[in-house]
Amino acid sequence: MFKFIYRQLSYERPRTALTCVAIAGALAVILLLEGFQSGLLLQLKSVALNRGADLIVAQRGVSNFIASRSRLPQLSREKIEAINGVVVAHPITMVPVIYEKQGYRKSPVFFVVYDTRGGGGPSRIKTGKTASKPREIVIDESLAVLYDLNVGDAFIVADFEFRISAIAERASALFTAFAFIDYDDMIDFFFDSDLVGDINNLPLLSYLLVVLEPGADKGAIAKTIEEVESAADAFEPEQLAQNDVALGHTLFGPVMNVLIAAGYIVSLLVIGMIMFASVHARLRSLGVLKALGFSNRALIKGLLAESTIMILLSFPLAICFALLVARIIEASVPLYLVSITELVPMLRTFLAALVLGVLGAYLPYRLIARLDPAVVFRS
Amino acid sequence: MFYWSLKTLFSEPMRLIASALAVAMSFVLVIFFSAVFEGESDQMVAYLEKMDADIWVMQKGVSNMHMASSMVWDWKVDKIARIPGVQKVKAILYLNGPVKIGGKDWFSYILGIKPEHQGAGPWAMAQGNALPGIGEAVIPEVISQLVGVKIGDEITMIDRSLRIVGLTKGTFSMASSVVFVSHHDLGDLLEGKDQYSYIMVNVEPGVSIADLIEKIKYEVDKVNVLTNDEFISSDWQLAVQMGAEIVRIMTILSTILAALIVAFTTYSLIARKRRELAIAKALGFRNRQIYGAALGQSIIITGFGLLLALFISFTVLAWLPRIIPQINLAIRLHQFIPLAVAALPVVILATLGAVRTVAKVDPMTVFRN
Numbered sequence: 001m002f003k004f005i006y007r008q009l010s011y012e013r014p015r016t017a018l019t020c021v022a023i024a025g026a027l028a029v030i031l032l033l034e035g036f037q038s039g040l041l042l043q044l045k046s047v048a049l050n051r052g053a054d055l056i057v058a059q060r061g062v063s064n065f066i067a068s069r070s071r072l073p074q075l076s077r078e079k080i081e082a083i084n085g086v087v088v089a090h091p092i093t094m095v096p097v098i099y100e101k102q103g104y105r106k107s108p109v110f111f112v113v114y115d116t117r118g119g120g121g122p123s124r125i126k127t128g129k130t131a132s133k134p135r136e137i138v139i140d141e142s143l144a145v146l147y148d149l150n151v152g153d154a155f156i157v158a159d160f161e162f163r164i165s166a167i168a169e170r171a172s173a174l175f176t177a178f179a180f181i182d183y184d185d186m187i188d189f190f191f192d193s194d195l196v197g198d199i200n201n202l203p204l205l206s207y208l209l210v211v212l213e214p215g216a217d218k219g220a221i222a223k224t225i226e227e228v229e230s231a232a233d234a235f236e237p238e239q240l241a242q243n244d245v246a247l248g249h250t251l252f253g254p255v256m257n258v259l260i261a262a263g264y265i266v267s268l269l270v271i272g273m274i275m276f277a278s279v280h281a282r283l284r285s286l287g288v289l290k291a292l293g294f295s296n297r298a299l300i301k302g303l304l305a306e307s308t309i310m311i312l313l314s315f316p317l318a319i320c321f322a323l324l325v326a327r328i329i330e331a332s333v334p335l336y337l338v339s340i341t342e343l344v345p346m347l348r349t350f351l352a353a354l355v356l357g358v359l360g361a362y363l364p365y366r367l368i369a370r371l372d373p374a375v376v377f378r379s
Numbered sequence: 380m381f382y383w384s385l386k387t388l389f390s391e392p393m394r395l396i397a398s399a400l401a402v403a404m405s406f407v408l409v410i411f412f413s414a415v416f417e418g419e420s421d422q423m424v425a426y427l428e429k430m431d432a433d434i435w436v437m438q439k440g441v442s443n444m445h446m447a448s449s450m451v452w453d454w455k456v457d458k459i460a461r462i463p464g465v466q467k468v469k470a471i472l473y474l475n476g477p478v479k480i481g482g483k484d485w486f487s488y489i490l491g492i493k494p495e496h497q498g499a500g501p502w503a504m505a506q507g508n509a510l511p512g513i514g515e516a517v518i519p520e521v522i523s524q525l526v527g528v529k530i531g532d533e534i535t536m537i538d539r540s541l542r543i544v545g546l547t548k549g550t551f552s553m554a555s556s557v558v559f560v561s562h563h564d565l566g567d568l569l570e571g572k573d574q575y576s577y578i579m580v581n582v583e584p585g586v587s588i589a590d591l592i593e594k595i596k597y598e599v600d601k602v603n604v605l606t607n608d609e610f611i612s613s614d615w616q617l618a619v620q621m622g623a624e625i626v627r628i629m630t631i632l633s634t635i636l637a638a639l640i641v642a643f644t645t646y647s648l649i650a651r652k653r654r655e656l657a658i659a660k661a662l663g664f665r666n667r668q669i670y671g672a673a674l675g676q677s678i679i680i681t682g683f684g685l686l687l688a689l690f691i692s693f694t695v696l697a698w699l700p701r702i703i704p705q706i707n708l709a710i711r712l713h714q715f716i717p718l719a720v721a722a723l724p725v726v727i728l729a730t731l732g733a734v735r736t737v738a739k740v741d742p743m744t745v746f747r748n
Contacts, residue, residue, distance in 0.1 A: 022643035061538030108446035266408040273401035
């Protein structure tokens with residue numbers, strides 16, 4: 001039977017190849033949707049984890065690092081650094097701004113304000129070096145690609161001119177690019193630009209990145225921090241990362257899940273239809289086999305095997321298609337991370353494809369069962 | 380030849396239906412993505428559109444609501460209201476961030492409303508009060524359905540608990556659900572009780588909006604003043620980047636997939652009929668007629684698929700938001716046009732590719748065989 005299947009598939013090679021490409025295309029759509037979701041969550045997770053802290057202190061009631069407005073009292077740093085076991089508490093401030101450039105679309109940007117002599121800055125630099133001079137800024141690669149910016153170029157926000165000292169890698173989350181600046185520049189930015197206008201409550205300190213002595217008890221120190229500074233909550237970065245991922249799930253999970261579900265249903269129906277059409281087109285040759293003494297069961301087994309082979313051939317191709325498209329998307333819009341190679345979604349897609357391939361092969365069972373071998377000879 | 384073309388196509392109805400369904404399903408996927416994109420895009424600026432303002436006033440340097448922070452002193456509202464030509468003003472205090480409802484964080488537009496600016500509040504209620512008092516909140520009905528909270532339950536806005544007093548309609552979106560709270564509560568949180576974020580201005584009949592914008596800019600310092608259309612367009616541009624763009628990318632990719640499925644279906648269909656076409660050629664039909672017949676069959680299958688897709692989209696898809704309320708779908712006829720345009724050249728190329736071998740056939744070979 002396997003020899004027959006092999007002959008069947010190799011008899012019309014262009015058609016077999018086109019079937020594989022069509023199935024692979026359908027599977028690639030699912031892999032890409034899964035990849036978008038995984039990438040968005042990975043980006044959210046890495047924001048808190050990449051800050052290089054043992055504990056992160058936020059305003060009381062704020063339990064996210066991203067998409068939250070946290071304001072800590074100015075004196076909280078001093079109080080927390082006085083706690084036994086705390087080496088240093090690096091300040092960090094998140095300021096949302098809008099970047100506009102003539103002839104381009106505008107984009108939301110998160111200014112991550114940090115002490116350039118301390119921690120909390122960009123975790124990976126692609127080109128250039130971190131800001132060391134006044135008005136220097138490190139921007140995410142997505143901004144560099146989108147606005148055609150390079151190291152040394154001006155980066156103007158609300159008429160305030162920064163100079164790009166480096167391009168950071170993978171410094172974005174929640175569809176928003178990050179740009180890293182120093183505290184002195186933030187103050188200058190607030191006062192030189194018109195943004196300060198009516199604001200009597202400037203966002204000066206959002207979070208504190210606490211570095212502990214080796215071997216210090218994180219839980220105990222977190223508790224002490226919350227006692228010493230009642231306006232603050234202390235988190236391990238993993239906890240904040242988890243909260244950000246949960247926020248991501250709530251924010252775009254419902255829609256992404258429906259998109260993925262639609263991708264699964266439609267793509268797999270397409271696969272089912274392709275398999276059905278392929279079997280239906282061969283009813284005559286199946287009738288010949290039946291006339292030669294093959295049972296319905298044997299014929300269905302053969303079709304199942306053929307369907308499985310088609311899925312096995314198509315799936316690696318689907319991964320290649322998805323990886324290629326993901327690379328193109330990431331290169332042209334680096335704001336997005338399309339993570340195709342996550343094991344669980346990949347396995348899920350593979351199993352779903354196998355199940356639907358099998359169902360597609362089963363669909364014409366009644367046609368085969370009712371097939372009268374004599375018809376073959378009559379025609 | 381045309382009659383033959385139709386007869387052979389309908390002689391295998393199961394194959395015809397399977398092929399058309401495969402095409403239809405791939406089209407439905409494109410329509411679904413496209414409908415999600417348009418539905419979400421519309422919903423992202425629903426609040427701004429429903430306010431029906433002529434002019435929006437905000438802090439200088441700010442030109443949108445999404446991801447923005449704007450603060451203007453409350454006396455500026457009074458000053459604007461006194462400018463000749465202004466019919467009425469309403470104002471809101473605004474923050475975007477997560478609100479904990481039913482144990483989950485929902486990224487929201489949090490709007491602080493004062494009783495005298497009730498017009499800036501919800502425009503359609505499902506249940507309860509439209510105006511939140513101190514310690515109260517009005518949330519989207521969709522969220523209440525999703526997490527099972529009801530009027531009287533509590534939500535958390537950063538560091539304070541608020542009691543749900545109303546459920547709104549048409550305020551849920553993937554990127555920005557609208558939660559209404561009292562100006563007092565939000566002002567207290569932002570330390571801006573004497574401030575607003577956005578001021579909405581309606582112009583008296585006969586007054587030029589452009590002239591009034593100039594007057595406001597002249598009279599009130601450190602503000603940005605935009606027409607309603609400018610503000611909505613500016614906000615839409617930003618909001619659409621918050622996830623809707625992914626849907627747009629997926630629409631393009633699924634269109635490519637649909638083209639692939641159309642190519643596959645067309646090629647398979649015609650490849651199966653090569654023998655019949657070769658016989659037709661042997662019987663004296665010219666290549667042009669054979670190409671025409673094959674193309675006719677392919678177009679009928681694809682057209683049938685498109686009609687099926689239309690039917691499924693306007694029935695099954697349109698019904699989807701009833702069971703998945705968090706999805707905003709906007710199914711419109713114009714979404715089918717790019718599909719038809721993309722499918723046509725693919726159908727032609729795939730058909731020509733499949734028939735090409737027949738066109739080269741020497742009719743005598745049919746008889747020899």
